Amino acid sequence: MGSGNGWIRVGSVADVPAGESRAVKISEGRSVALFNVDGRIHATDNQCPHMGFPLTRGVVKDGVLTCDWHGRSFDLEGGGCFNYECDDLETFAVDIRGDELWVQAGDATYRRRDQHLQLLWEGLLSGDSWTISKATALLLSGGVSEHDIVQLILRHLGRHVASEQDAGGGGNIVSLLVSGLEVGRRYDGEDRLMALSLAGRAASGRASERLEVITLPPPVSWEQIDGWVRMFSRNMQDFRIERCLHTACENGQEEHIFKLLFECAVAPYFLGFARNVANLGDLARVVDTFGWGEASELVCNLAAKMVGRGRDEPERFHRDAVRLLTDLAPDLESHDYTGNTRTDYDENALVDALLSVDVERSFGAVAQALKDGVAVERLITTFVLLAADRMARTPVNVDAGWGSLSTEYNLAASLRHVHAYGGPAAAAKGLFHAAWQIFDNRWINIPARALDEPLPEHTSDAPDAASASERIVQSIRSLDIHGVGDQVVGYLNSGFDGSELLKEIGRAILWDDTNMELLPTLRVTFNEWEGASGGSGHPSRYQLLVGLARYATDVRLNKNSMASINTAMRFSEGRTTVEVFDE
Numbered sequence: 001m002g003s004g005n006g007w008i009r010v011g012s013v014a015d016v017p018a019g020e021s022r023a024v025k026i027s028e029g030r031s032v033a034l035f036n037v038d039g040r041i042h043a044t045d046n047q048c049p050h051m052g053f054p055l056t057r058g059v060v061k062d063g064v065l066t067c068d069w070h071g072r073s074f075d076l077e078g079g080g081c082f083n084y085e086c087d088d089l090e091t092f093a094v095d096i097r098g099d100e101l102w103v104q105a106g107d108a109t110y111r112r113r114d115q116h117l118q119l120l121w122e123g124l125l126s127g128d129s130w131t132i133s134k135a136t137a138l139l140l141s142g143g144v145s146e147h148d149i150v151q152l153i154l155r156h157l158g159r160h161v162a163s164e165q166d167a168g169g170g171g172n173i174v175s176l177l178v179s180g181l182e183v184g185r186r187y188d189g190e191d192r193l194m195a196l197s198l199a200g201r202a203a204s205g206r207a208s209e210r211l212e213v214i215t216l217p218p219p220v221s222w223e224q225i226d227g228w229v230r231m232f233s234r235n236m237q238d239f240r241i242e243r244c245l246h247t248a249c250e251n252g253q254e255e256h257i258f259k260l261l262f263e264c265a266v267a268p269y270f271l272g273f274a275r276n277v278a279n280l281g282d283l284a285r286v287v288d289t290f291g292w293g294e295a296s297e298l299v300c301n302l303a304a305k306m307v308g309r310g311r312d313e314p315e316r317f318h319r320d321a322v323r324l325l326t327d328l329a330p331d332l333e334s335h336d337y338t339g340n341t342r343t344d345y346d347e348n349a350l351v352d353a354l355l356s357v358d359v360e361r362s363f364g365a366v367a368q369a370l371k372d373g374v375a376v377e378r379l380i381t382t383f384v385l386l387a388a389d390r391m392a393r394t395p396v397n398v399d400a401g402w403g404s405l406s407t408e409y410n411l412a413a414s415l416r417h418v419h420a421y422g423g424p425a426a427a428a429k430g431l432f433h434a435a436w437q438i439f440d441n442r443w444i445n446i447p448a449r450a451l452d453e454p455l456p457e458h459t460s461d462a463p464d465a466a467s468a469s470e471r472i473v474q475s476i477r478s479l480d481i482h483g484v485g486d487q488v489v490g491y492l493n494s495g496f497d498g499s500e501l502l503k504e505i506g507r508a509i510l511w512d513d514t515n516m517e518l519l520p521t522l523r524v525t526f527n528e529w530e531g532a533s534g535g536s537g538h539p540s541r542y543q544l545l546v547g548l549a550r551y552a553t554d555v556r557l558n559k560n561s562m563a564s565i566n567t568a569m570r571f572s573e574g575r576t577t578v579e580v581f582d583e
């Protein structure tokens with residue numbers, strides 16, 4: 001094989017007898033397929049653009065090459081594919097010089113950005129996870145930025161959510177998207193691709209046409225929009241809210257929107273809608289990353305569905321809690337939070353009240369802590385660590401309550417967003433939502449424990465951090481729910497790096513089929529461990545990692561998603577499936 005001017009000698013004419021095909025490897029992970037059809041030699045990439053099967057094993061008839069695996073067909077001459085969700089095939093010029101066979105295989109420069117973006121779009125519409133993973137891998141390996149890829153996902157998501165999803169479904173999707181992006185940033189290579197593919201898969205699904213939302217005719221002031229949105233939220237009229245928000249965007253009043261939305265979301269009648277608050281925080285993160293220009297359709301539509309959602313008449317305890325918060329609300333709104341700076345307070349007393357299964361006592365203790373000047377962020381840390389501690393100790397014999405506990409944990413952590421975007425009064429009200437969630441989770445039988453009680457003091461008997469971490473990951477993989485928590489505490493007591501361990505636990509989560517379920521909690525744990533809760537020096541901070549490790553172990557399926565992403569990575573390098581499986 002020789003080369004010159006982009007041309008490569010791939011053998012002699014006699015190597016490809018009439019009616020037959022041959023594969024010739026031209027570089028690491030790349031081979032050309034040669035077909036001798038009706039006295040003429042054709043050359044194509046040997047990797048089927050669908051899932052990478054070698055095309056030399058396909059069939060040629062009437063100028064159409066059909067892959068032997070799933071039957072995708074291509075124009076042998078130009079490479080055009082006749083099926084959906086399949087890229088066109090690369091074909092190469094052929095020259096016969098004497099008895100030598102030459103093909104112009106190009107310089108392997110990436111030129112297919114637009115086709116692969118189109119492929120990703122098709123995958124998003126159909127929800128085909130392979131197409132999404134493959135297109136993402138191809139785009140990334142072609143040097144297309146992650147930001148550009150996610151921008152496309154976001155554009156699709158805006159229409160998908162607006163035309164096909166309710167507040168709950170749309171909120172979960174956005175949570176997965178943001179979690180995938182934030183977790184993915186901590187990883188490289190295949191791990192990052194996995195996180196990104198999860199985000200894409202979460203965002204996929206039908207996206208229908210819908211009537212365009214048009215702005216309210218001027219003049220409309222922000223004060224009017226603010227008042228109307230609050231009223232429509234009380235009256236459960238989501239479409240009216242969407243039109244108001246859309247108008248605010250068009251009027252350049254975007255900077256007020258999230259404060260208003262968070263204030264609506266923490267209203268007393270939304271007690272029990274824990275995910276509303278957390279999902280609004282996710283929408284705020286989307287706007288932070290992509291700006292209103294890209295995100296406004298998604299935000300206006302989904303936020304309107306959230307704060308305008310229907311509500312049933314509350315029952316018994318719930319009704320009492322709504323009434324209590326309604327009574328407390330005026331004080332919470334008029335309180336001067338500049339004096340809330342205390343970080344030392346009787347945390348055990350607050351925790352005791354929160355776990356008392358007495359809403360009045362629980363709400364009373366939160367209100368008192370705020371009156372006593374405890375910093376709102378410090379109280380949020382208490383709620384986060386309490387939820388983590390409960391995850392770290394929930395009995396797993398019957399129903400550990402992971403869905404409810406992770407909601408408790410993620411809601412508590414999302415109050416940091418409420419604080420940042422909605423201000424201290426909204427965050428203070430949010431604390432009561434978190435207190436209600438703990439009350440609502442009273443069926444989970446977790447013994448009470450003071451948060452400052454020291455954890456066991458044993459250390460790991462592994463020789464170093466890497467082997468201690470490997471043992472923990474093995475415990476997760478082997479579903480050793482009874483041993484994994486102690487191992488995590490031992491690891492941390494040995495002075496080993498918790499961030500490294502978290503990254504390894506995160507990797508074990510990403511590569512299991514329960515990854516979608518765990519992704520939001522993994523994201524919260526990264527943020528809390530690296531931020532306020534982990535850096536607080538609090539005696540219960542280790543429970544952030546213990547809780548996550550136990551959750552990941554208890555729900556694990558061990559079905560192994562690795563194959564498809566690995567295949568996508570190898571595919572993006574140009575290898576055929578046969579080569580991949582031979583490796």
Ligand code: FES
Nearest residue numbers: 048050051067070
């Ligand atoms: S049709 Fe070729 S790999 Fe699926």
